Amino acid sequence: MANTACFMIVARNDIPIYEAEVGSAAKREDAAQLHQFILHAALDVVQDLAWTTSAMFLKSVDRFNDLVVSVYVTAVFKMLVCFFLNLTTHTRLMLLHDSRNEDGIKSFFQEVHELYIKILLNPLYLPGSRITSTHFDTKVRALARKYL
Amino acid sequence: MIGVGKMKQYSNVLDKPLSKGKQEVSLSAFAFLFSELVQYNQTQVDNIAELERRLEDAGYAVGSRVLELLCNREKGNRRETRLLGILSFVHSTVWKVLFGKVADSLEKGTEHEDEYMISEKELLVNRFISIPKDMGTFNCGAFVAGIVKGVLDNAGFPAVVTAHFVPIEGQQRPRTTILIKFADEVLKREARLSQ
Numbered sequence: 001m002a003n004t005a006c007f008m009i010v011a012r013n014d015i016p017i018y019e020a021e022v023g024s025a026a027k028r029e030d031a032a033q034l035h036q037f038i039l040h041a042a043l044d045v046v047q048d049l050a051w052t053t054s055a056m057f058l059k060s061v062d063r064f065n066d067l068v069v070s071v072y073v074t075a076v077f078k079m080l081v082c083f084f085l086n087l088t089t090h091t092r093l094m095l096l097h098d099s100r101n102e103d104g105i106k107s108f109f110q111e112v113h114e115l116y117i118k119i120l121l122n123p124l125y126l127p128g129s130r131i132t133s134t135h136f137d138t139k140v141r142a143l144a145r146k147y148l
Numbered sequence: 149m150i151g152v153g154k155m156k157q158y159s160n161v162l163d164k165p166l167s168k169g170k171q172e173v174s175l176s177a178f179a180f181l182f183s184e185l186v187q188y189n190q191t192q193v194d195n196i197a198e199l200e201r202r203l204e205d206a207g208y209a210v211g212s213r214v215l216e217l218l219c220n221r222e223k224g225n226r227r228e229t230r231l232l233g234i235l236s237f238v239h240s241t242v243w244k245v246l247f248g249k250v251a252d253s254l255e256k257g258t259e260h261e262d263e264y265m266i267s268e269k270e271l272l273v274n275r276f277i278s279i280p281k282d283m284g285t286f287n288c289g290a291f292v293a294g295i296v297k298g299v300l301d302n303a304g305f306p307a308v309v310t311a312h313f314v315p316i317e318g319q320q321r322p323r324t325t326i327l328i329k330f331a332d333e334v335l336k337r338e339a340r341l342s343q
Contacts, residue, residue, distance in 0.1 A: 118164075
């Protein structure tokens with residue numbers, strides 16, 4: 001059972017439109033910023049990789065244990081691995097996680113993808129703006145508890 | 149007391165399944181809706197270019213949503229990374245879902261490397277529309293051009309898309325062509341990827 005996880009949806013222009021800490025352990029003070037930093041750093045890697053494959057689910061793209069900063073991180077968190085789902089409209093669903101439950105993560109991504117499509121179909125929703133629906137938030141957290 | 153009664157339970161859209169939806173919608177209903185859309189925009193602007201731009205923006209919103217939805221439904225979550233791939237996706241899948249048939253033809257422009265054309269004998273949205281002489285080259289197919297632009301833009305292939313009438317001998321009504329002109333970065337990336 002994983003104890004730290006950070007989930008983020010990033011739109012085409014690299015602006016996050018949704019973020020959630022879905023870990024089940026007690027949170028450290030700087031954990032949230034650190035997770036976001038890692039996810040942002042991995043965006044460049046994903047961008048290049050996105051054009052070479054037509055698959056959507058990119059698995060562990062960036063291991064955060066070969067930078068100087070990460071030595072401290074890995075001593076505490078073990079290895080944090082990023083998972084990505086690249087949508088056709090180049091919206092990225094990103095998950096930072098420290099377990100390797102790939103099937104669970106893939107199913108989690110697929111379910112959140114469907115939720116995201118339902119939000120997108122709303123004609124009054126401007127694509128690329130923040131997702132503020134509390135119902136969406138509740139559902140994502142429920143899915144996270146179920147699959148992660 | 150007025151209003152006392154059983155509260156209707158509204159289920160949130162997020163809880164409903166993402167179904168295939170009704171395959172067909174009444175053409176006359178759409179024709180009325182589209183004509184009202186054009187008329188409303190006509191009252192808001194005072195020149196043709198602005199009217200075309202507004203129709204294009206309306207189509208753009210449709211295109212961006214259609215792309216995501218269709219990729220999930222039809223293609224099992226595989227993305228298009230190549231130019232010809234995305235063009236044939238627009239030409240067959242998008243057209244089939246929106247208009248019930250594939251587009252008539254997809255051609256590569258002869259003069260410029262970055263131009264492609266999708267032609268249609270009679271665009272569905274233009275079927276009940278006649279353009280008065282004083283509006284010149286205005287084409288309500290700008291709405292469809294906006295849809296194509298929305299799909300291409302959001303898939304990562306920025307392009308300028310316009311709709312034109314092309315007169316054909318032997319036919320009373322001219323053929324409609326959607327002209328797609330891709331941006332430079334698309335061609336560069338294509339060249340890089342095809343090595």
